[in-house]
Amino acid sequence: MGDVGGTHVRFAIARRQDGRIVADNFEKFAGDDFARFDDVLRAYLDRTHARVGQACFAMAGPVQHGSVTLTNRGWHVSEQELQAGFGFDDVRLINDFTAMARAVPEFEHCSFESILPGEPEPEAPKIVAGPGTGFGVATLFHDCGNWHVLTGEGGHIAFAPRTDLEWQLNKILLQKFGYVSNELVSSGTGLAPVHEAFCEIYDRPVEDLSPAEMRKRADEGDQMFYQLILIRACTVMGAVGDLTLANGALGGVVLAGGVTERIVDFLKTPEAIERFRERGPMSGFLEKCPVVLMHDPEAPLIGAAAYYDQELRT
Numbered sequence: 001m002g003d004v005g006g007t008h009v010r011f012a013i014a015r016r017q018d019g020r021i022v023a024d025n026f027e028k029f030a031g032d033d034f035a036r037f038d039d040v041l042r043a044y045l046d047r048t049h050a051r052v053g054q055a056c057f058a059m060a061g062p063v064q065h066g067s068v069t070l071t072n073r074g075w076h077v078s079e080q081e082l083q084a085g086f087g088f089d090d091v092r093l094i095n096d097f098t099a100m101a102r103a104v105p106e107f108e109h110c111s112f113e114s115i116l117p118g119e120p121e122p123e124a125p126k127i128v129a130g131p132g133t134g135f136g137v138a139t140l141f142h143d144c145g146n147w148h149v150l151t152g153e154g155g156h157i158a159f160a161p162r163t164d165l166e167w168q169l170n171k172i173l174l175q176k177f178g179y180v181s182n183e184l185v186s187s188g189t190g191l192a193p194v195h196e197a198f199c200e201i202y203d204r205p206v207e208d209l210s211p212a213e214m215r216k217r218a219d220e221g222d223q224m225f226y227q228l229i230l231i232r233a234c235t236v237m238g239a240v241g242d243l244t245l246a247n248g249a250l251g252g253v254v255l256a257g258g259v260t261e262r263i264v265d266f267l268k269t270p271e272a273i274e275r276f277r278e279r280g281p282m283s284g285f286l287e288k289c290p291v292v293l294m295h296d297p298e299a300p301l302i303g304a305a306a307y308y309d310q311e312l313r314t
Contacts, residue, residue, distance in 0.1 A: 006133030
């Protein structure tokens with residue numbers, strides 16, 4: 001199984017053991033080190049000497065008719081070419097957040113960190129979403145004894161500014177890009193232009209800083225970087241609040257993604273919580289909806305295996 005993101009590529013060999021999906025031979029590669037997906041897959045198979053007949057790869061992009069071009073990396077991948085090139089008996093490509101969402105029921109409650117406590121409705125759908133390199137979105141629901149996932153490109157829903165600072169940010173990004181999405185404001189790919197916009201707003205020079213250095217500045221009291229991270233957190237919580245409202249997903253929200261993990265304490269601030277719950281006359285709809293964070297880096301691999309296993313059985 002594979003989890004192919006905009007930054008990293010992860011592989012593992014999956015099997016069912018005592019009713020659970022177990023992943024062995026876990027390896028992580030930097031996508032920048034390879035020109036094509038075929039190259040990194042071959043490096044994994046050569047390193048592990050694994051003999052694989054069936055494969056399912058979770059890809060960070062929209063999969064259509066058995067092929068995909070990664071949204072934040074120019075790799076084009078197709079099931080047919082992989083099957084021919086590697087001799088697989090069967091290959092499935094799925095969206096990475098299809099895999100992330102399908103992993104959720106495979107984990108115990110203790111595997112999730114609480115962001116906002118609540119009371120999930122057992123039969124209601126769940127939203128699984130969050131920013132990493134991009135911003136993935138999926139809806140998980142249970143029907144006829146199986147778990148199902150609906151995916152799209154929900155991270156590209158338009159950013160909805162509410163504060164004066166957010167309106168200033170939106171104006172600058174709109175002039176530069178022509179369209180401002182939640183992904184642009186909150187994901188890894190959008191950090192550089194958001195940083196540049198903040199420097200323009202605060203009339204400060206643009207510095208070459210890593211995300212960790214920006215976070216350190218915020219923790220030390222730098223208001224520009226504090227507000228930058230807070231706006232990203234509010235954007236995440238506002239986006240999943242909108243998605244929950246639109247999908248009636250009172251089963252709860254599961255946040256995922258590397259950016260989400262790095263700003264988890266900002267997601268718990270009163271401003272971010274309000275951004276999730278405040279929906280005018282419909283604010284009460286989200287009052288008891290819980291929000292949790294999934295940490296396990298192997299989750300999309302587990303989800304890809306669970307998805308493929310279920311497909312074989314149905």
